[in-house]
Amino acid sequence: MADYDFDLFVIGGGSGGVRAARMAALTGARVGLAEEFRYGGTCVIRGCVPKKLMVYASAFSEAFEDAEGFGWSVPQKPTFDWTSLIAAKDAEITRLEGIYRANLDRTGVHSFSARATVASAHEVRLATGETFSARTILIATGGWPFMPDIPGIEHAVSSNEVFNLPAQPRRVLIVGGGYVACEFAGIFNGLGSEVTLAYRRDLVLRGFDMDLRTHTSAEMAKKGIAFRYGAEPARIERLESGAFAVEMGDGRHLETDLVFFATGRVPNTKGLGLEEAGVALTPGGAVQVDAYSQSTVPSIYAVGDVTDRLALTPVAIREGMAFVDTVFRGTPVSPDHDLVPTAVFTQPEIGTVGLSEEDARALEPVEIYRSTFRAMMHTLSGRDERMLMKLVVGKESRRVLGCHIVGHGAGEMIQLAGVAVKMGATKEDFDRTCAVHPTAAEELVTMREPVAET
Incomplete structure (x- = not known):
């Protein structure tokens, strides 16, 4: 040595x-x-x-x-x-x-x-x-950050520069459909900017559970975020006003004050x-x-x-x-990449661990337990926002193969749910756990009837 x-x-x-x-x-x-x-x-x-x-x-x-x-x-x-x-x-x-x-x-x-x-x-x-x-x-x-090779790309920012903008843009075009794109759509929207999210596919958050994707994107749209699917910028031009003219791949045009590429790293x-x-x-x-x-x-x-x-x-x-x-230390250890819980800080927030319904069905027969509801914190405020709770359960093993949450505190909830899923908890283990009332999380242990097959 x-x-x-x-x-x-x-x-x-x-x-x-x-x-x-x-x-x-x-x-x-x-x-x-x-x-x-x-x-x-x-x-x-x-x-x-x-x-x-x-x-x-x-x-x-x-x-x-x-x-x-x-x-x-x-x-x-x-x-x-x-x-x-x-x-x-x-x-x-x-x-x-x-x-x-x-x-x-x-x-x-x-x-x-x-x-x-x-x-x-x-x-x-x-x-x-x-x-x-x-x-x-x-x-x-x-x-x-990955940045595509298109004319005018030098006018766009990536996830490296977006944290240090000298001023808040009034209009924002976000390109991408993953964690960062969806999270910053909520950030700019909540701070008062007009947000358009352009994604080359047909639905954001590819790879996540389909119910989670559709529910989250619908709630984001309720908050005023505009989605443009099947489109991404083909050319960016700076105008004399300081704004940017963006030509989309589908032939449409839009004007914005910031072009932010969140197209992965x-x-x-x-x-x-x-x-x-x-x-x-x-x-x-x-x-x-x-x-x-x-x-x-x-x-x-x-x-x-x-x-x-x-x-x-x-x-x-x-x-x-x-x-x-x-x-x-002389103790060979292979890092465990299985059943890693994660959160996406969209608005509303996402917490997820384990398999999506689609991935689980490709492996074995499953039962789906799903509930959507208006959280108590939104009853008096009158806000039209709904939470989603979903469990993907192996029909024969009874193990909870996936847990998916959309709503306030989802990231905090999934950390603890992740412990149970990692330990191999069954649906009956969830059922035997007494609910904490009144909380949104109690829905995870009170869902009794699987969703009917269609």
């Missing part, structure tokens, strides 16, 4: 890389980590954390309206200041980044604020010109020197790894969004922990 400068060198200071570096250092390993931008990665700097803060901000517009139904009077129409929100968000991100840096220092990790590339199977080169040898190299560089492997070092990449550019996160070069591993697995922050952290167990 003394033949190398470091026992481990991590490229990338996001959640997975930082956790792996810290935990490896605690085993006594000599650890180096290089990050070219800011510590915290996509999640902390330009993803989960700032996005959730903006979701909270945008939800207050409905809260002011709903309060009147509960006896509150708001003397004058509330106003929103974009710059105040962005400044508060930036201050919180800076605070969190400081914690990341402090935690690395506390465990003795040598941090380098510079871009790093792989020079060989055991060598890392920094943009400063320094070169370090390492017994093991961990790639944790995350993902990068790709593994951030470009220019890292991986292929030159012998590391195999997937057709999509991800680092090809085995069950233990090891690449085709034995000394090089990869975790997080840079691999072609689940692009979720908690998953990256677990992969980083499993890597340390495997390489530095």
Whole structure:
């Protein structure tokens, strides 16, 4: 081990890389980590954390309206200041980044604020010109927004830039149909912007349960979000007014003040020197790894969004922990990617774990338990918003194969429901659990009659 400068060198200071570096250092390993931008990665700097803060901000517009139904009077129409929100968000991100840096220092990790590339199977080169040898190299560089090659694309923003807009756009065109597109549609809409969401397919949230997709998109439309399906921009032109004229692929045109592409992220492997070092990449550019996160070069591993697995922050952290167990603790651990609960912070919110009805039916006969209802918090406010609760149950095994929730607090609920589903709970286990009343979550344990087959 003394033949190398470091026992481990991590490229990338996001959640997975930082956790792996810290935990490896605690085993006594000599650890180096290089990050070219800011510590915290996509999640902390330009993803989960700032996005959730903006979701909270945008939800207050409905809260002011709903309060009147509960006896509150708001003397004058509330106003929103974009710059105040962005400044508060930036201050919180800076605070969190400081914690990341402090935690690395506390465990003795040598941090380098510079871009790093792989020079060989055991060598890392920094943009400063320094070169370090390492017994093991961990790639944790995350993902990068995908932007299509169309005329005028330089006028659009991605999920990297959308968090730092100097002013709130009055009209927003969001392109995409996944997590980020749908979440930001709710954010801008809640803050008062006019939102159009364009998606090249026929329904947003591809890959999720169909009932969940249709219910969520219908509720989003009720809030004033306009959907344009089967269309995406073909050309963007900046007008003298500062606005943008967008020609859609279906021949239609629209004018907007912001074009935001939320069309997914790709593994951030470009220019890292991986292929030159012998590391195999997937057709999509991800680092090809085995069950233990090891690449085709034995000394090089990869975790997080840079691999072609689940692009979720908690998953990256677990992969980083499993890597340390495997390489530095002598206990081979394969990260578990099965039955991972997740939330989509749309408005209304989504929480889901396990199989969709469509995927479950392809495997075995199932029973479906589904309920839609108006939550108590909307009764006095008069808001026309409905929740969805759905359980997908194996007809013979009785196991709850999938749990899907749309509505207020869905993310919090699915974390706990995920424990039960992960443990293999049956529908009868849910039925035996006493309801907590009055809550929306009690619906999960009170649904008794399966939906009739059609």
